[in-house]
Amino acid sequence: MMGLKSVLFSGILLSVMAVGVQAKPETGRGxxxxxxxxxxxxxxxxxxxxxxxAWDLAWGRVKHQNGIxxxxYMDENLWDDTIWIWDTEFMVLFCRYAPSLFPGIQSLDNFYKTILDGEPVSLKIWHPDNPPFFAWVEYEYYKMTGDKRRLEYVLEDNRYLQRHFYWFEKLKRGGSRFSKMPVMLERREKGYLWGDVQSGMDNTPRGRGCNGEMLWMDALAQQALAALYIERIAEVLDDSSTAKEFAGxxxxxxxxxxxxxxxxxxGFYYDIEEATGDFVKVRTPA
Known part of the structure; x- marks a missing residue:
């Protein structure tokens, strides 16, 4: 049973999500x-x-749309023709408190099916190289709901989590067929090149004083997190082979x-300069 602080914090976060939103007249109905x-x-x-x-506002962001x-799905309330990985991942964490009412976890399928299955879609993904929190979010949803069938769907039936992990590893900088913005993430020997808006940290001073390309420590940490949670999901499903693969x-x-x-x-993790390996000593929440 969740504590009061968790309940209130969830509500406050949902309100923050909707700051600046003019509530629709029908918001809350139904x-x-x-x-x-x-x-x-x-x-x-x-x-x-x-x-x-907060829940009333969230209910107003449950959106129906053809061609997806x-x-x-849960809409982040900006543009009708665009969806965001980063925003949707966190909306799932809010919606897990009411999984029978809000299509939180289901909204992730708009990314899985578009990016990995190549399904035609009328929406664009603003940053396909947003932080890869899918496995972590799927696991947190499972802990709240106990829906093991969902884990089977993403790990065994479709291998979405494993496929996205390796897709992220192979990204190259440039445009993509389903994105309005260029991909900025690219794997290098010691980590990843990335970009400020793609990382979700567009208002931080990262990279200040860096000469040349910078390797982003959070991209590396988030891929490690993805591997860790794929391993944990595989353990729930008694899939020892996948668990071993992603533990590695x-x-x-x-x-x-x-x-x-x-x-x-x-006593701090910093981004590093790719060419020299020197720390880029700008402290941020990354």
Missing amino acids: LDKSLLPQPVYSPEPGLVDLYWA PQSP EYAVKKDLLNKYYWDAED
Whole structure:
């Protein structure tokens, strides 16, 4: 059973998602609130009001659209013809508190089927090289819902998680058929080239003082995270072969990260210059 802080935090995050949104007149209609977690917090009843307002706003972002693999889906409320990996991954983490009402986890299929299966789609993916959190999000959804069938769908039936991991590894800089923005991620010997908006950290001062190309420590860490959670999902499904494969991938990424990006003197992970291996000493949440 989730704690009150988790419930309220989820609600506040949903509100933050919708900052600047003018709620539609129909927002909240048809939402069966009896199926949502019911917070009681007498010291601050305004927080409970905020919680319910957040769900109302989220309900207004459940979108139906023709010409896409998965409809309805969770829309991030910017452009009707565009979807974002980064935004959708985090919306899934909010929607897992009400999986019977909100198509959170299902929304990921619009990326799997477009990128990996080549299905025609009327939507564009703004940054195909957004952070690869799919496996982590799928596992967190499973922990909340116990839906093992979903894990079988993404790991065994379609191998979406494994295929995306290796697709991410082979990306090259340039345009793509399903994106409005160029791909900036590219694998190199010690890590990955990337870009600020693609990484989701477009308002940080990363790269300041770097001469030449920079290798982004979070791209490496996030691929390690993907491998780790593919391994964990495989263990849930008793798939020892896949678990072993991705335990190996995780170990390789972790070793690279600790060998080249960890500054023992500062006690901090930094991006590095590709040519020299020097730390780019700009501290950010990465």
